[in-house]
Amino acid sequence: MSELILASTSSARRALMDGLGLPYRAEAPGVDEVVSPHLSAEDAVRELASRKARAVHQRHPEAWVLGADQLVEVAGEILSKPQDRNAAREQLGKLLGHTHAIHTGVCLVGPDGQVHEAVETARLGFYALSAEELERYLDLDEWVGCCGSYRVESAGQALLERLEGDRSNVQGLPMVTVVRLLRSAGFRFFERR
Numbered sequence: 001m002s003e004l005i006l007a008s009t010s011s012a013r014r015a016l017m018d019g020l021g022l023p024y025r026a027e028a029p030g031v032d033e034v035v036s037p038h039l040s041a042e043d044a045v046r047e048l049a050s051r052k053a054r055a056v057h058q059r060h061p062e063a064w065v066l067g068a069d070q071l072v073e074v075a076g077e078i079l080s081k082p083q084d085r086n087a088a089r090e091q092l093g094k095l096l097g098h099t100h101a102i103h104t105g106v107c108l109v110g111p112d113g114q115v116h117e118a119v120e121t122a123r124l125g126f127y128a129l130s131a132e133e134l135e136r137y138l139d140l141d142e143w144v145g146c147c148g149s150y151r152v153e154s155a156g157q158a159l160l161e162r163l164e165g166d167r168s169n170v171q172g173l174p175m176v177t178v179v180r181l182l183r184s185a186g187f188r189f190f191e192r193r
């Protein structure tokens, strides 16, 4: 049975894959994540998810390899992971009281080299917060390593007024889509291993 590799350093993506209960391992993609500034958010995450999955599949051509990438889009601006607390405050300042989109690209490369990919979008409406409440949320450090500077499954739930789409997509992997890609590629679930 070909092994399954998650081409990711993301703890949230690992947690989502753990939930699926399949034997797999994670490996850092180790790719350059610079893309053309002219790409749409959807095209950028599609390109980067593919770059990550293909890079790891080149090292392990007999494996199933899954890569993903995520960006936030709000009022025509694209946001990725904040570098520090000030950047997180600036990001959340753009999201609070408004609706934004989370785009996640997913790419699966099979042992046969076939590539299966998708981009999933979720839309989130956030409450407006006072400056003081925002500082209290920032104190929780949920912004660290998170595109958009919040964690939708943790205290960040208190920001969320409305969610359209797959909650796991917001966390980093749209699991309904991941399963669809695996099944369409011929991956067999519930195999005795």
Ligand SMILES: Nc1nc2c(ncn2[C@@H]2O[C@H](COP(=O)(O)OP(=O)(O)OP(=O)(O)O)[C@@H](O)[C@H]2O)c(=O)[nH]1
Residues within 6 Å of the ligand: 007, 008, 009, 010, 011, 012, 013, 028, 029, 068, 069, 070, 071, 081, 145, 146, 147, 148, 150, 151, 152, 153, 156, 170, 171, 172, 173
């Ligand atoms: N726990 C959690 N993580 C989130 C949330 N929203 C975004 N993220 C994380 O933000 C990161 C998005 O940045 P990416 O560049 O796609 O991925 P990365 O963290 O660099 O990890 P790689 O897969 O190794 O590229 C991912 O790790 C997501 O899991 C959330 O609501 N909860």
